[in-house]
Amino acid sequence: MSTQAHTPDELLGVGEMSRRTGVAVSALHYYERLGLIASHRTDGNQRRYPRHMLRRVALISVAKRLGIPLDDVKEAFADVPLTDTPSHEDWQRASRRWKRTLEQRRLGIERLEKELTGCIGCGCLSMKACGLLNPDDQLGDTGSGARRIPV
Ligand code: FES
Known part of the structure; x- marks a missing residue:
């Protein structure tokens, strides 16, 4: 696993994160409560996200599109500290894992389809x-x- 360090001055407000990712502010707060993303707090208690959190949110959005549960997303990136950006290798590992999940689902659906065919x-x-x-x-x-x- 390789990671990239980021400077602490690259910070985005939650509205900017929402605008750039297309993810609702409430969802960003939820992801943060789940430990999928992290922010710093300003003196005024406002969230500021390191710029590399954009990539984390993108990964979550991809997983959601695939129907991957958020618990699985957390597990897939458990060894990547929230201070770091998931690397290309991290993404490859997660995408292989999720492909296996989709294959298992497909086999399950095919099995159900066969059983349903017998019922028609x-x-x-x-x-x-x-x-x-x-x-x-x-x-x-x-x-x-x-x-x-x-x-
Ligand atoms: S075998 Fe399923 S309805 Fe008869």
């Missing part, structure tokens, strides 16, 4: 026979008869 035109909604109601026949060992599925 059927309509039995059988707790025993329907793969969507009883994935992998989880109820098969618990006896016969109808069962409720917890929702």
Whole structure:
């Protein structure tokens, strides 16, 4: 992992961060509460973000577009201190990780699609026979008869 240092005088107000990233001020505050970004406080208690936080917010925006949970974003960059900019290598590592996540999701959706195809035109909604109601026949060992599925 390589990181880049930044001078402390490169600071942006929260409105400027919002304008430049397209992310709402409230979302920036939320990201900060989660520890995904960090700011300094002025004497007047106003937030000032180091310029390199723009990159962090961009990474979060990409992850959100991919449907990656914010917890996963935090984990993916856990070893990059908030004082540093995630490097090209950091981004490559995170993007590989998120690609694997998307592949797993795609496989899950394909599996559901196959099960749904078996239901089209059927309509039995059988707790025993329907793969969507009883994935992998989880109820098969618990006896016969109808069962409720917890929702
Ligand atoms: S509805 Fe009959 S198998 Fe799913």
